[in-house]
Amino acid sequence: MPYTLITAATGALAHQLKQALGDSALLGDYRELPAFMIASGKMVQLPNPAAASYAHQMLTLCLDRDITAIFPLEEAEATLLAEAAQLFNEFNIVLHLPDDL
Template sequence: MPFTLITGATNARAHQLKQTLGDKILLGDYRELPAFMIEAGKMLQLPHPSSASYAHQMLTLCLDKGVVAVFPLEQQEAVLLAEAAQLFNEFNIVLHLPDDL
């Protein structure tokens, strides 16, 4: 089942975007999330962008969870994913990057 991942789950903007996109949306964040939200499958704990292998960790997560599109709402995440765009393209994962990169 294909999913869309929105990062920055602790941000109201992520929830607003989720409302506009509809079903099959996963919210995730690298910041600490409530354990009950993760355990219930409502949110994903994402790798921290300071990790040297951030893009590869995100790609693995996307492949494991059936994610076909990513909306990185945090600037640092967007920059790192933009650098790895070709890798995500090879796996048919669409990165919805901000225009100001």
């Protein structure tokens, strides 16, 4: 089953978006998440946007977890993913980026 990844899992907007998208949505965050949430598969630990290879780490995560779309809710994540949009397009991964990028 293909998934949609929503970042900033600790924020209210992420939970609202997940509710709207249903079971095909995965929540993820680069900040520390409760181990039981990761173990249960309800949340995904994401790479830190400060990492030099952030976009490639995210692409690997998407390919490994069958993620076909990403809603990056934090500006740093969205900016870095926008810079790598061509790479994600090559793998048919849709980036839902804010209009102001």
